[in-house]
Amino acid sequence: MQVQVFNPAQVIAGRRTCMAELALGVFVPGFSMTFSRNEEIFGEEEAAEFVYKVLSGVVRTTRLLDDGRRQIVAFHMPGDVFGLEVGPTHRFSAEAVGCCELALVRRTVLDKTTQNDPAAWRAVWTLTALDLERMQDHMVLLGRKTAAEKVEAFLADMSARAPASDGVELPMSRTDIADYLGLTIETVSRILSQMEREHRIARATSRHVVLCDRRLLQAAA
Amino acid sequence: MQVQVFNPAQVIAGRRTCMAELALGVFVPGFSMTFSRNEEIFGEEEAAEFVYKVLSGVVRTTRLLDDGRRQIVAFHMPGDVFGLEVGPTHRFSAEAVGCCELALVRRTVLDKTTQNDPAAWRAVWTLTALDLERMQDHMVLLGRKTAAEKVEAFLADMSARAPASDGVELPMSRTDIADYLGLTIETVSRILSQMEREHRIARATSRHVVLCDRRLLQAAA
DNA sequence: CGTTGCATTGAAATCCCTCAAGCGAGGTGG
DNA sequence: CCACCTCGCTTGAGGGATTTCAATGCAACG
Incomplete structure (x- = not known):
């Protein structure tokens, strides 16, 4: 970059x-x-x-x-x-x-x-x-969480710290997220896609995520 | 435990x-x-x-x-x-x-x-x-180091913080080391064994390690 | 001398990474 | 206005590092 x-x-x-x-x-x-x-x-x-x-x-x-x-x-x-x-x-x-x-x-x-x-x-x-x-x-x-857990925790954290009107507005790129979580961009992307397939999140744009899952919303609060 | x-x-x-x-x-x-x-x-x-x-x-x-x-x-x-x-x-x-x-x-x-x-x-x-x-x-x-790098950094750090007369005396178990480095005990053990095979360290007992490698000693200082 | 706890070693499995390609939005220039 | 490029994101296939599962070794201790 x-x-x-x-x-x-x-x-x-x-x-x-x-x-x-x-x-x-x-x-x-x-x-x-x-x-x-x-x-x-x-x-x-x-x-x-x-x-x-x-x-x-x-x-x-x-x-x-x-x-x-x-x-x-x-x-x-x-x-x-x-x-x-x-x-x-x-x-x-x-x-x-x-x-x-x-x-x-x-x-x-x-x-x-x-x-x-x-x-x-x-x-x-x-x-x-x-x-x-x-x-x-x-x-x-x-040190101790899986890739999926890392991304979930990140979304919950961002949701608490930077709440948008509807869901979370991620200000940073996938590269930034990956380098924050100790993952690669591909893994971050894949996990977000999988969470969307499972209807645990919805995506308005790639940077705007809506949390649907009960557990995620709880973690955010 | x-x-x-x-x-x-x-x-x-x-x-x-x-x-x-x-x-x-x-x-x-x-x-x-x-x-x-x-x-x-x-x-x-x-x-x-x-x-x-x-x-x-x-x-x-x-x-x-x-x-x-x-x-x-x-x-x-x-x-x-x-x-x-x-x-x-x-x-x-x-x-x-x-x-x-x-x-x-x-x-x-x-x-x-x-x-x-x-x-x-x-x-x-x-x-x-x-x-x-x-x-x-x-x-x-x-977040960003390999298992081998983690163990090396750990040995160097311990060598600086708890120097023994000859090398490093590790006060903690493999389980403790693994849980500190975000690894499993088996991985820690395997990497120590490999370092020994490569003559980068020597082991008096399982808890007493002598650093031989130039780079390790430098990192410790 | 058996038990117990810790450490090592091996084989198989898995998670995540690497490499590579494709996609879509936004910007630029013809 | 459209072709073209770039950049960021997504997706797929394959591989590799680390974990998992299982067995063995070894020293301390009663």
Whole structure:
């Protein structure tokens, strides 16, 4: 997949300043930016200068192996914060799944905010800890679930996080889904087709899925 | 596997009070306890009353699926902290891999410490964030690596975290290794045998492995 | 010396991947 | 407006990595 590269230094001119509520009750000055489809937000090993919050659209964070194998570590939906690191550099890359708008906050600014504010620290910790919980759940999926179970869990999760008026609108490609679930695009496609044959889902378009199965809907709630 | 159950309320009598350095520079009053092989430290859904630090031995945290499939989320080595939750309950169970000694700190005591101390909060956040980093690395392994790569990565990791005088002393069973790597015991065993045939490792006993391969040793460092 | 638990090994089966082709929507240029 | 291309998705056939099932080995222990 072709990925455009974004260099923050060049684009600062196009920023719009704003106050971002990074976590519950923690407001910090930052600015917002838009990214187009597949545009790189930051890359692996890059200096972690900013913390990001999704205002609209979806972001994926990914890890690449030398031979091209890719694992999507997370999808970030509106309201989600990402890019906060312990060390000085990012440990994976982030790209816009579709066109999206982000709030950027300088790491140094965030540090200054939390320096004397335990409540702000608790809020930041909660963000990270909730992220950790999500990762742990996903590890069980990656390590111990079958392809069918993976896709079902994914649909249920997306249905909960990005509900459309009628069913789920999947913002990402089959390749993204596969790299998130540890599968191939073909397997994802086949399982969706089979679920449709069994009337457990219906498809308006390839990206718009309606959940019909009782169990799926329950898992989504 | 048979798992004994531990009920903290019954055992408080046997505790020894101590000051635990939960995170760098953060000392809190707690007490220490010992657990025997396969003894349950806490269970899924249980109230998260304590935070734990490994003093000696190894602990595994696991998630169980209804049909018995198991995923080991992490192994905790001496110095590691585990059991700290956002919500009121534990999200997985923890068991002693072998006989081990833990420091227990009441969650309420930790909360009181961090309440007015941003530095303590930063330390706690760092613990959680480093945990998150480890989980993210492990997700790539689970989702995108072959069985051979998984075992190699595991040996390298254990070699770095639990180095023996000569090679690696694996404290956990093949079942534990398999459930950590998303494989079966048979596959783990076969790959170790194959690595031995190729003189990439040597085995003193089934639990004591010596790394011979250049690449493995490099990965361990 | 039998039992028990853990580890290894083999043979067969299965799930998922790889390779390859076809399909359909959307965009571009003649 | 239609031919043509591209890109993402689907489908099929075959193969391979890993699991499953089953048996054996081996060390510790009573």
